[in-house]
Amino acid sequence: MHELSIAMSILDIVRDACAEEGCSRVEKVRVRIGKASGIMADSLLFSFDCARSGAAAGATLEIEEVPVGGHCRDCASDFTVEEKYVLECPLCGGPAFTIDSGHELEVVDLEVDD
């Protein structure tokens, strides 16, 4: 539901970057969205298409979804899961894990016309 706010924030970042780099046409915006970030990719794509304007009026949004992953101190292994959350280490079942990916919300780069 808040994907429109996220799309507008992405477009603000794109607009500032275009002003800084002096580019007038953006072809593609690449973003990384963690699976645990609460953002639905389809909804974000739709919102982006509705809100794009200016140099980004014809831009496409490319979303890289980042799975939830972490590290377990008990079995000393790194893991990634399909779910949006982890209640126990998926490998050993222990509670001593940290989550270090899956909450990303970032603009990675732009493809622009020279």
Place this chain on the structure above:
Amino acid sequence: MKVKLVKKILAANDRIAEANRRLLSDAEVFSLNLMSAPGAGKTTLLSRTIGALGGKLRFGVIEGDIQGTHDAEVISAHGVPVVQINTEGACHLDANMINEILPQLPLEEIDVLVVENVGNLVCPAEFDVGEDAKVMLLSITEGDDKPLKYPLMFQKSEALIINKIDLVPHLDVSLEKIRRDAQGLNPKLRIFEVSCKSGEGMEAWYGWLQGRKESGSLHGAL
């Protein structure tokens, strides 16, 4: 040509949130972001809390709703300063909305500012508004599957208040499952089981709130 950026999408919101946090902390105001689904009992919780602690702490409230002033009227009957934000469709409050409305509040007369977010279990969890603590309310009538269906809010909150426990005998809902899943998602989560209607369990919440106000902003330390 490629332009490398690697920028946090919510950086602009987070910057404004940080400014709000500084402003509030300079005014010695402790702030709570109160989040829940619609109808969980946020306004009733606030009414009771202000009624019980109003003699010790000076409250101020920001009411976030899609439209209307019903909640603000309920709260203002307690004689505390209230401002209403109507988001006109937006499903959450963001830092800028709070920033714009803060000048309308007499911060020097407020010890605890409660931001009652728009009723929604998803979106408010994502947006820092500059609060010292996020508190979530879940009513048991929503079902015991909610922690695993909407994990983000449980993970981002410091405290979870489970409301309407007076209805437990009438429902097929497991308080134990809510507790277990919520704590599994967030081992540091403080959980209170209350009935804002009967008052059961409220003392523990009042105690926590008063203690938490004393420790102030833990942002970044959590």
